Amino acid sequence: MPGKVVTITSGKGGVGKTTTTANLGTALVLQGKKVAVIDADIGLRNLDVVLGLENRIVYDLVDVVEGRARLRQALIKDKRHPELALLPAAQTRDKNAVSPAQMADLTNQLAQEFDFVLVDSPAGIEQGFKNAIAGADLVLIVTTPEVSAVRDADRIIGLVEAAELPTPRLILNRIKPAMVRRGDMLSMDDVKDILAIELIGIVPEDEQVVVSTNRGEAVVFDNVSKAGKAYNNIARRLLGEDIPFQVLEEPVEPAKKGFWARLFGV
């Protein structure tokens, strides 16, 4: 049975598509799956950097599509996790170097060999986005709890539905529980109310993500990191496990009781 092609997209830039792709890919490998990640952001490639594989790029996606390299030659195996392979984007070309049909063909080929093919989509709704969803079996939409990101996510959901793909699922990224409690940030319910699609993950804001990203390591190895745990949970949900959503509420300090209160046991 061929593997599943999952495209990670968002509409708005900077909400965490690439970080999500890298960590979800690694998390799926930790679950024992064979995973290929594709950087579809031609001209603005990042996924290689986040995965720490930048210096190993010889051939890229456009080389494969244009026949200068075979798919096998262009795939970079991660030495730390041999079950993870990266197909990097070309940096010197642009989105129009590839067509949706070529992308669908490429993801299809990879799906014969891998359990999961994750496609990291560029921001926007143009050719790059159309390429990224061309071969998708499932689309995951990343959004942050900001009005502009949610608005763009809504637009993308409409386009995914118009392309007659299954209804996408949502990853709510970089949520800050304290701000939500103060009413300064859209809550999970607000976002779900507007977008009306099923959630597959909530990732809390976590400084550790920046540290890991800069080092080219996935945050999913960090047992302490809340974001790492959230990505691991998304991977398991993708595999069909029923995992309750992490309770994001930071422990509320018990209210300090005053002298009189203690005295009278109130």
Added chain:
Amino acid sequence: MNATGKKFEAVTIKGTAGGLLCRLLDDETIAFSDLLAELSDRLAGGEKFFRKGRFTVELGNRSLFKDDFDGMLEIFNRFDISIEAVISGVQSTRSQAKLAGIPSNLPNNQNTRPALVAEGQPGKNSAGGRGGVQPFDSAEAYFIRRTVRSGQVIRHHTDVIILGDVNAGAQVIAGGSVIVWGTVRGRIDAGQNAGGEGAVICALSLRPTQLGIHNVVAMGNDDALKDPDVGPEMASLQDGTIVLDSWMPHRGRLRG
């Protein structure tokens, strides 16, 4: 909207899968010039809706001379309407179309299919499927069973009923009334037909960016948007202003 006394309308306009279908009755007792006058009135009446539309024109078995045909083209041109095809049972009329560079067809028995004119997703939804639209004629409403999302535009020449939300960045343009069983966060323009003053906009939660009824447009009120839910509301035109009322069953009279 239709005058029920009349046997047949000489000019009918309805939505189909390929755009709008305009039928000019081939009853020879009606002069073609009268038909054109009525066509012009009809188009002017729904100008906001029809302008820049794509039409298929059905002429039945009426035989047209060049002057007649050009006169008809001139009217459509006036409204920036492009004619996609001419359907005619008469060779002479079809050759007029050919001369004007318009594809022509013999009439077939295939019923005209339902329309979904959702810009930004051309053709995809038109064949039923997700849109789930039933065939309608000019008087029937358009029923949408999904959320209308940012960037999507729904145009329909009579009433529109939506089972879902209308999100910010989405737009609904209707000849008649718009009823939304959900939350309105985007823009709705109702009553765009001639005589659309009586159109209403109803929603379970009405928090639009803009609301238009006929030729009046109101902006969403920021404070109102922050209000906790006030419940179902109905917008209507009263003395030239758009007024919101609570949409209660005993008050929910729908006009238009």
